[in-house]
Amino acid sequence: MNPPSMLRRARSVAAFLCLLGIRLASADVIYRVTPKFDSKTIGIEMSFARTEFDTDLQIPNWAPGAYILQNLSGGIKNLKITDEHGLTIKPTQPNGFTWRIANASSERFTATYEVSVETGGGTMHYGGPGAYLYLVGRKDERCWLDLETPHDWRIAVGLDEAKPPRGQHSNDGVTTAHWYAAKTYDVLADNPVTVGDFYEDHYTVAGRDHTIALRGEAKSDVDRARLIKACSFISQMQGDFFGVTPYSKYVWHFNVGDRADRAGGLEHLSSTQIGLSSGVGPGTVGVLSHEFFHLWNVKRIRSKPLGPFDYMQLPTTGALWWLEGVTDYYSHSLLHRYGWWDDGHLYKDILSNLDGVRKNAGRLEISPYDSSFRVREAENGKGNSQGLKVSYYDTGWLLGMILDIEIRSQTGGKQSLDDVEHALWAECRNDRPGFEEDEIKKLCIRFGGPALGPLFDQWVMKPGELPVEEELAKVGLRIVERDEAKVDLGFTWQAGRSVGGARVTKVNEGSPLKVGDVVVQIGDAGLSSKPAGVIQKLMDAAAKRAKDGVAISLKVLRPKDGSPGAAKDSLDVDVTPKATNVKRKAVEPLPDATAAQIALREGWFWGKRGKPAAIEDPGA
Numbered sequence: 001m002n003p004p005s006m007l008r009r010a011r012s013v014a015a016f017l018c019l020l021g022i023r024l025a026s027a028d029v030i031y032r033v034t035p036k037f038d039s040k041t042i043g044i045e046m047s048f049a050r051t052e053f054d055t056d057l058q059i060p061n062w063a064p065g066a067y068i069l070q071n072l073s074g075g076i077k078n079l080k081i082t083d084e085h086g087l088t089i090k091p092t093q094p095n096g097f098t099w100r101i102a103n104a105s106s107e108r109f110t111a112t113y114e115v116s117v118e119t120g121g122g123t124m125h126y127g128g129p130g131a132y133l134y135l136v137g138r139k140d141e142r143c144w145l146d147l148e149t150p151h152d153w154r155i156a157v158g159l160d161e162a163k164p165p166r167g168q169h170s171n172d173g174v175t176t177a178h179w180y181a182a183k184t185y186d187v188l189a190d191n192p193v194t195v196g197d198f199y200e201d202h203y204t205v206a207g208r209d210h211t212i213a214l215r216g217e218a219k220s221d222v223d224r225a226r227l228i229k230a231c232s233f234i235s236q237m238q239g240d241f242f243g244v245t246p247y248s249k250y251v252w253h254f255n256v257g258d259r260a261d262r263a264g265g266l267e268h269l270s271s272t273q274i275g276l277s278s279g280v281g282p283g284t285v286g287v288l289s290h291e292f293f294h295l296w297n298v299k300r301i302r303s304k305p306l307g308p309f310d311y312m313q314l315p316t317t318g319a320l321w322w323l324e325g326v327t328d329y330y331s332h333s334l335l336h337r338y339g340w341w342d343d344g345h346l347y348k349d350i351l352s353n354l355d356g357v358r359k360n361a362g363r364l365e366i367s368p369y370d371s372s373f374r375v376r377e378a379e380n381g382k383g384n385s386q387g388l389k390v391s392y393y394d395t396g397w398l399l400g401m402i403l404d405i406e407i408r409s410q411t412g413g414k415q416s417l418d419d420v421e422h423a424l425w426a427e428c429r430n431d432r433p434g435f436e437e438d439e440i441k442k443l444c445i446r447f448g449g450p451a452l453g454p455l456f457d458q459w460v461m462k463p464g465e466l467p468v469e470e471e472l473a474k475v476g477l478r479i480v481e482r483d484e485a486k487v488d489l490g491f492t493w494q495a496g497r498s499v500g501g502a503r504v505t506k507v508n509e510g511s512p513l514k515v516g517d518v519v520v521q522i523g524d525a526g527l528s529s530k531p532a533g534v535i536q537k538l539m540d541a542a543a544k545r546a547k548d549g550v551a552i553s554l555k556v557l558r559p560k561d562g563s564p565g566a567a568k569d570s571l572d573v574d575v576t577p578k579a580t581n582v583k584r585k586a587v588e589p590l591p592d593a594t595a596a597q598i599a600l601r602e603g604w605f606w607g608k609r610g611k612p613a614a615i616e617d618p619g620a
Contacts, residue, residue, distance in 0.1 A: 027048075027049055027051060027138070027141050027142075028048075028141060028142045028143070028144060028165065029046065029047070029048045029135065029138075029141055029142070029143045029144070029185070030045075030046070030047040030048070030143075030144045030146065030165065030168070031044060031045070031046050031132060031143065031144065031145050031146065031188070032044070032045040032046075032047070032146040032148060032177075033131075033145065033146065033147050033148065033193075034148045034175075035124050035148075035149060035195060035196075036114070037119060037124070039114070040116055040117065040119045041077070041114045041115060041116050041117060042114065042115055042117050042124070042126060042131065043112065043113075043114050044111075044112065044113055044114070044115065044131065044132070044133075045110060045111075045112050046110065046111040046112075046113075046132075046133055047108065047109070047110045048108070048109060048111075048135060049107060049108050049109075050101075050104065050106060050107055050108065050109065051138065052137075053103070054100060054101065054102050054103070054104075055100070055101040055104070055109070055135065055136075056094075056098055056099070056100050056101075056135070056136035056137075057091070057098065057099040057100075057101075057111060057133045057134070057135060057136070058097050058098050058099075058133065058134055058136055058311065058312070059072050059073045059075075059076055059097055059129075059130070059132075059133055059134075059311075060072055060097075060129040060130075060134075060189070060309075060311035060312075061073075061097055061311055061312050061313070062129070062311065062313075062314055062383070063127065063129040063130070063266070064129070064189075064190065064306070064307075064309055065266045065267050065268075065294075065298065065385075066266060066385050067314055067315070067320070067375050067376070067383050067384065067385050068314075068379070068382060068383040068384050068385055069314065069381075069382050069383055070130075071096075072097075072129060072130045073096050073097045075115050075116055075130050076113050076114075076115065076133070077113060077114045077115070077116070078112075078113055078114050079091075079099065079111065079112070079113040080111070080112050080113070081099070081101060081109055081110070081111045081112075082109065082110050082112075083104070083106035083107075083108065083109055083110075084106055084107060084108040084109075085106070087106075089101055089104060089106070089109065097312065098136070099111075099133075111133060113133075115130065115131050117131070118255075120215070120216070120217070121197070121198075121215060121216065121217070121219070122196050122197030122198075123194060123195065123196035123197055123198045123215040124194070124195050124196050125192065125193065125194045125195075125215060125253065125255070125273075126192065126193055127192040127266075127273065128188060128189030128190060128191060128192060128193075129189050129311070132185070132188060132189055134185045134189075134311070135185075138185075139184055139185035139186060139308065140184050140185075140308070141184070141185070142181065142182070142183055142184070143181075143182040143183075143184065143185055143187070143188040144162070144164075144165055144168075144179060144180070144181060144182075145157075145159060145179070145180040145181075145182065145188060146164070146168065146177050146178070146179055146180075147177070147178045147180070147193065147195065148175045148176075148177055148178075149175055149176060149178065149195055150175055150176070151175070151176050153195050153196055153197075154194075154195065154196065154197070154198060154200055154213075155178055155193070155194075155195050156193070156194040156195075156198070156200070156211050156213035156251045156253065157180060157191055157192070157193045157194075157251065157271070158191045158192075158247070158249065158250065158251045158268060158269065158270030158271035159180035159181065159182055159187075159188070159191045159270075160180065160181060160248055160249070161178070161179065161180055162179050162180055162181035163179065164177065164179045165179075184308075186307065186308055186309055187269060190268045190269045190299075191268060191269065191270065191271060192253055192268060192271060192273050194213045194215060194251075194253050196215075198213050198214055198215040198219070199212075199213070199214035199215075199219050199220075199222075199224070200212070200213055200214075201214075201224055201227075201228055203228055203231065203232045203235075205232060205235040205236050205239060205245070206235075206236075206239050206245040208245055208247065208248060208249055208250060209249045209250075210231065210232070210235060210249070210250045210251075210252070211249070211250070211251045211252065212224075212227065212228065212231060212252045212254065213251060213252065213253050213254060214254045214256055214276075215253075215254065215255055215256065216254070216255040216256035216257060216276075217256070217257065217258060217498070218256045218257055218258040218259075218278035218497065218498075218531070218532070219254075219256040219278075221256070221258070221278035221279075221497060221531035221532065221533070222254075222256055222276070222278050222280060223280060223533070226280055227280055230280065230285050230288060230340075230617075231252060231288060233338075233340060233616060234285075234288055234289045234292050234335075235250070235292065237289075237334055237335070237338045237340075238289075238292055238293055238295070238296070238334065240338075241330075241334060241418075242296055242422070242425060244429075246295060246296065246300055246429070247269070247270040247295065248270070249270060250270055250271060250295075251270065251271035251272075252271070252272060252274065252288075253271060253272065253273045253274065254274055254276040255273070255274070255275050255276065256276045256277075256278050257275060257276065257277060257278065258278055258496045258497055258498045258532050259277035259278065259279060259494075259495075259496065259532050260277060260278075260279035260281055260495045260532045260533050260535065260536030260537075261277050261279050261280075261281025261282065261283045261284055261533075261536070262277055262281070262283045262284060262287075263275055263276050263277055263283065263284040263287035263288070264287065265287055265288075265290070265291040266291075267291050267294030267295075267298060267299060268299070269295075269299050270295075272291040272292070272294070274287060274288065274291060277532070277533075278497075278531055278532050278533060279495075279531065279532050279533025279534075279536060280533065281533065281536070282341070282345065282617070285335070285340070285617070286331065286332055286335070289331035289332065289334065289335055290327060290328055290331040290332075292331070293327045293330055293331040293334075294327060296421075296425060297322070297323050297326065297327040297330075297421075298323045298324075298327065300425070300428055300429060301323075301421075301424045301425055301428045301434075301435075302319075302323065302428065302434040302435070303317040303318075303319040303323070303434045303435055303436075303437060304317075304433055304434040304435065304436065305317040305434075306323075306434060307434065313376070314375065314376040314383045316373060316376065317372060317373065317437065318369040318370070318372045318373035318437055319372060319435075319437065319440065320371075320372035320375065320387065320392045320396075321368040321369065321371065321372050321387075321392040321395055321396035321399060321460070322396060322399075322400075322440055324392050324393055324396055325368075325392050325393050325394070325395055325396010325397050325398075325399060325400060326396050326397070326399065326400035326417075326421075327396075328393055328394075328396065328397045328400075329396065329397045329398075329399075329400030329401055329404075330400065330421070332346070332349050332397075333346065333349075333401075336605065337605065337606055337607050337609065338609070338612065339612025339613075339614065339615055339616050340615070340616045340617050341615070341617065342615050343605075346605075347586065347587035347588075349397075350401070350468075350472075350587055351479070351585055351586075351587060352394075353394040353397040353398050354394075354398060354468055354479075355585075356391065356394035357390075357391075357394050357395055357398055357466065358465075360389075360390060360391070362389030362390045363390055363395070363463060363464070363465070363466075364463050364464060364465075365389060365463050366387075366388055366389045366390045366463055367390075367460065367461055367462050367463045368390065368392060368395045368396065368399060368459070368460050369460050369461050370388065370463075371387035371388050371389065371390035371391070371392050371395065372387060372392050374388040375387055375388055375392075395466075398466050398468055399459060399460060399466065400417060401468075401471070402459065402466060402467065402468060402471040403417055403420075403444060403448075403452075403456075403459075404416055404417035404418075404604065405471045405472070405474055405475055405600070405604060406448060406451075406452065406455060406471060406474075407419075407420075407444065407447055407448035407452065408475075408600050408603060408604055409471075409474045409475075409600060410448045410449045410451055410452065411447070411448060411449065413599060413600055413603040415447040415448060416447075416603070416604070416607075418607065419443075419447040420440065420443045420444055420447055423443050423446075423447075424439070424440070424443065427439070440456075441453065441456045441457075441460070444456050472587070473590065473597075474597065474600060475597060475600045475601035475604050476589055476590045476593030476594070476597030476598050476600070476601050477587055477588065477589060477590065477601065478587070478588060478589075478590050479585055479586070479587055480585070480586055480588060481583055481584065481585050481586075482583075482584055482586065483581045483582070483583065483584075484581065484582055484583075484584040485579055485580075485581060486579070486580055486581070486582050487543075487546045487547060487548055487577045487578070487579050488508070488577060488578055488579075488580055489542075489543055489546060489552070489575055489577050490507065490508040490510075490511040490513070490575050490576070490577065490578065491504050491505075491506060491507045491508065491511055491513050491575070492504070492505050492506040493505060493519065493539060495527075495532045495533075495535035495536040495539060496532045496535070497529065497530060497531050497532055497535070499518050500518050500520055500527075500528045500529070500557065501518045501519050501520040501521075501527035501528050501535060501557070502518065502519040502522075502527060502535055502536075502539050503516065503517070503518050503519075504516065504517040504518070504519065511575065512573050512574070512575065513554075513556065513573060513575065514558065516558070516559055517556045517557070517558050518556065518557040518558075518568070519539075519554050519555070519556055520555050520556065520557055521554065521555035522538065522539060522542045522552065522553075522554055523542055523552060523553060525538045525541075525542065527539075546577040547577065548577060548578060548579035549576060549577070549578070549579075550576070550577065551574040551575065551576045552574065552575050552576075552577065553572065553573075553574055554572070554573045554574070554575060555570065555571070555572060555573075556570070556571045556572075556573050557569070557570055557571075558571055589601075
């Protein structure tokens with residue numbers, strides 16, 4: 001080729017690349033979000049280019065992590081579509097989740113609409129799937145998020161901040177535009193947002209910033225130092241276990257309720273949404289660890305149906321027992337291995353999950369695999385986040401434990417379930433496609449030997465009883481049942497600052513208390529105006545000190561007409577605890593355990609780190 005021809009070709013290529021760059025830039029999708037506190041909504045302006053003759057907009061029918069169909073389309077209000085000339089385009093609706101722009105010759109469109117969101121206490125919070133429409137067939141295009149907020153508002157979102165795209169503003173004098181970039185719609189939708197007057201704390205692990213965003217009625221009751229300690233411990237612990245931190249920053253979105261313990265959450269790529277109990281008890285810490293472990297299991301270590309997502313139907317995968325149940329096994333057992341909890345707490349976890357599995361007759365009908373694979377059949381085809389007839393949480397917890405013990409037993413402690421988890425991470429990291437449905441079995445055989453094949457088929461692929469007792473014996477443990485003396489106060493309660501103390505939820509026959517009474521003092525300990533966690537500890541301490549036949553004085557508020565909102569009478573009441581014998585199960589070391597069994601147990605307990613010098617949270 002002669003020089004003039006080469007020059008002309010170079011110019012043609014340059015022109016083509018320039019046009020390609022313009023087309024790629026125009027294919028970006030921009031979401032401008034404006035909070036509207038008065039109407040408890042956010043206004044969304046979605047700007048995009050036309051790349052096909054027809055353009056379909058959809059809203060997801062389910063949210064990843066929650067395997068249940070939802071009517072998210074019902075939350076889209078006042079949808080209006082205009083072209084680049086300001087002309088209104090009337091879409092058709094092929095179904096309840098889709099809006100079609102048909103036969104349009106315009107090059108760009110803007111869709112504006114409103115979505116109701118959670119508001120309260122000067123904050124707003126929303127998740128992505130219910131807020132962001134997407135372009136059908138174009139979810140892999142880059143998305144921009146512009147959060148238009150007043151200058152003094154805080155923002156918490158797991159997306160990386162970015163400079164605004166060319167031609168977009170950053171400040172209009174009234175609000176500030178905060179720009180964030182997401183490489184695909186899936187990434188955008190997987191990052192919930194909290195804005196407004198929330199409590200904000202930070203800590204750093206592995207050079208990454210971690211934000212704690214506290215909102216909700218009881219946010220001021222949280223022991224923030226303890227919460228930071230727990231979150232930081234979990235971040236360090238799991239980063240050490242995997243040897244890598246797969247995010248640039250992380251956000252804990254906490255909606256704090258007036259409770260002593262327990263929590264529920266939903267995992268995301270670089271954040272989590274958790275309904276947090278203000279008491280931050282041990283159950284709550286377990287949920288924190290569970291949701292953080294999902295940064296690896298589910299969000300990155302996943303079976304192939306779990307991304308990219310088909311938002312119109314629930315995924316079909318038999319791996320949820322691993323992705324949820326084994327996540328729970330590791331999130332709890334690592335808290336023991338790294339020294340947050342003592343042996344007793346691990347034993348309680350074993351018994352709690354065993355009880356949950358064995359009281360469910362479905363375990364004899366549905367395998368753990370089918371409970372996962374057929375979750376879309378649950379609730380008459382609506383799906384659920386537990387599994388079909390069998391919970392893949394507690395079943396998966398036990399499967400994780402017995403597979404772990406069996407691999408250690410087969411290899412003399414040289415290999416473990418850790419090797420399976422780390423191999424899955426090596427296979428799935430760096431945005432690689434997920435693993436095949438039979439990959440977990442293959443890895444169990446690879447690290448545990450050929451005996452793991454038929455055992456995996458029996459335990460995972462078939463319904464039936466899991467051999468928990470037999471596997472525990474291999475690490476020198478047993479489950480026993482004994483008569484145990486218990487001193488009963490004669491009532492149960494629920495602690496809460498909002499009710500002024502401990503609300504009575506159940507009474508034994510003959511008790512002077514009534515359901516709905518509020519205990520405001522027990523002995524010398526006043527309960528009113530205290531956080532739920534403190535009330536619970538005071539009540540638990542009084543119950544622990546109680547002696548058979550020795551009366552305990554209470555001060556009680558009783559609604560005059562029996563309704564919670566009615567005026568209350570103040571009463572002095574004595575309750576007389578009674579001693580009873582109850583059957584208690586316990587996990588304990590075998591008295592005649594061999595040295596080999598003890599060595600396997602110590603390896604299972606502590607891994608390669610060895611036993612921690614001290615327990616971080618002995619009060620749990």
